[in-house]
Amino acid sequence: MDDALKKKLIEAMTGAIVSHTDELTALDQAIGDGDHGLNMKRGFEAVLADMGPISAKPLPDALQAIGTTLVMKVGGASGPLYGTLFMALGKELPPEPTVTDLARALAAAIEAVKARGKSDLGQKTMLDVLAPLQVALAHGGTDLTKRLPEVVKDAAEATVPLRAIRGRASFLGERSVGHMDPGARSSALLATAICNTIGA
Numbered sequence: 001m002d003d004a005l006k007k008k009l010i011e012a013m014t015g016a017i018v019s020h021t022d023e024l025t026a027l028d029q030a031i032g033d034g035d036h037g038l039n040m041k042r043g044f045e046a047v048l049a050d051m052g053p054i055s056a057k058p059l060p061d062a063l064q065a066i067g068t069t070l071v072m073k074v075g076g077a078s079g080p081l082y083g084t085l086f087m088a089l090g091k092e093l094p095p096e097p098t099v100t101d102l103a104r105a106l107a108a109a110i111e112a113v114k115a116r117g118k119s120d121l122g123q124k125t126m127l128d129v130l131a132p133l134q135v136a137l138a139h140g141g142t143d144l145t146k147r148l149p150e151v152v153k154d155a156a157e158a159t160v161p162l163r164a165i166r167g168r169a170s171f172l173g174e175r176s177v178g179h180m181d182p183g184a185r186s187s188a189l190l191a192t193a194i195c196n197t198i199g200a
Helices: 003-019 021-031 036-049 051-055 059-073 078-092 099-117 127-139 144-157 168-176 182-199
Strands: none
Touching (some): 003 021, 003 036, 003 182, 021 036, 021 182, 036 051, 036 059, 036 078, 051 059, 059 078, 078 099, 127 182
């Protein structure tokens, strides 16, 4: 986990969000405020702008710095939730993590996101992608970086038939059914970008 890889990961995550900003906006216009795409873009572009100092830090500190930046720069509910996710990962991970470390840290980060968002699995949120990702990491096995993008893609698509229980989308009741959750989609995009970069 050298500085060059940390830079590549930041670039990949930012690229994934920026290139899908319009899609995330459209998803959020259907069931939310319509600002998820632009908010996430602003947050990750701020991380990218600070990439040099962030990537020079040990991985735990770099993750905490990313989380802090997202809290400050991403509006709405997404900033605190994504900030909590990255900061919790930074708190839990060692500088050179194994897959076992990642699974354990993500489990702790999921609990932190649940507490921050007062939400749980099956409520049409980013948790519905993060939890299957954690299970797949915990099971381990070969070709993880090739298998995990499919896991998170399927998990995001599985939010389409769910009725939103938490967040802005919950106000729509049954009308939230039939739309993918934007937070689930952005989580899947980020996880896929990380897998593709590490597996390259």
